[in-house]
Amino acid sequence: MNDPCTHCEEMMQPYLDRILTEEEMHEAEEHLTECEYCRRRYRFEESLRIYVHQAVSEPMPQALKEKLAALRIPLN
Amino acid sequence: MSLAGTVDRVEAETESAQRLAADARDRVRFEEEALALADQVYRVARHLANSREEADDLVQETYARAFRSWRQYQPGTNLRAWLLRILTNLNIDRGRSRQRQPQMQALEANDYYLYDTLAEDGDGPTDEEKVVERLSQDDIVAALSAVPHDFRDVIVLVDIGDFSYQDAAQILDIPIGTVMSRLHRGRRILKRELAESAVGEGT
Secondary structure (H helix, E strand, O other): OOOOHHHHHHHHHHHOOOOHHHHHHHHHHHHHOOOHHHHHHHHHHHHHHHHHHOOOOOOOOOHHEEEEEEOOOOOO | HHHHHHHHHHHHHHHHHHHHHHHHHHHHHHHHHHOHHHHHHHHHHHOOOOOHHHHHHHHHHHHHHHHHHHHHHOOOOOHHHHHHHHHHHHHHHHHHHHHOOOOOOOOOOOOOOHHHHEEEHHOOOOOHHHHHOOOOHHHHHHHHHHHHHHHHHHHHHHOOOOOHHHHHHHHHHHOHHHHHHHHHHHHHHHHHHHHHHHHHHHH
């Protein structure tokens, strides 16, 4: 791995969060079009984020839903 | 009593009855909106807390408090963030003080480290989507719970709860720059944990 790839690695999170400046964005994209090594790792990171999001999303237990509804303050 | 006095009294009573009715309507609307968000609140609470049981308690306590103090909510602002603010405060107050031991310095990996570990480990193709599937759901849940609280809170709010940095900063009452740096470091800690669990399973 050489320096542009290290730099590209550092830009990965802000790139995917879309918080790079326009200039940095351009810089990252330029490197990505010519570097398969970094491109692969960026794509992996994107998949990872989606995958983690899905893996940890647990539906609320029905019993809890009922308990919450029962906490409502009755009208009198 | 004079007729005028009676009319005044009846008018005053009608006005107060109308006020009460409007108040009840607002409260019912608040409760319904809050309950409609419960699924999303739970999804975040589940990983802010250390277990399902804790998350269950935390969500109930949050809703009990929200229903009592509904007047403090400003209609038109982000209700989900308001509920999560209550929840994280409760979580920090109770659960967390119990385990306030000196926190070990969490180890971070570079951003490419997880891919490199997973791709190196397998003998198959290095297709990104296939590589990610080498992680099991249990690995991911366990790795997330191993991330120290300060970092985990931010990851859970932003990456799982889809809150903006701004909302996360308000919910946790920390500067936005701190949200960003904790998120950045937290994700690296998470990836290191994931890499470790993947390597551990291979042996």
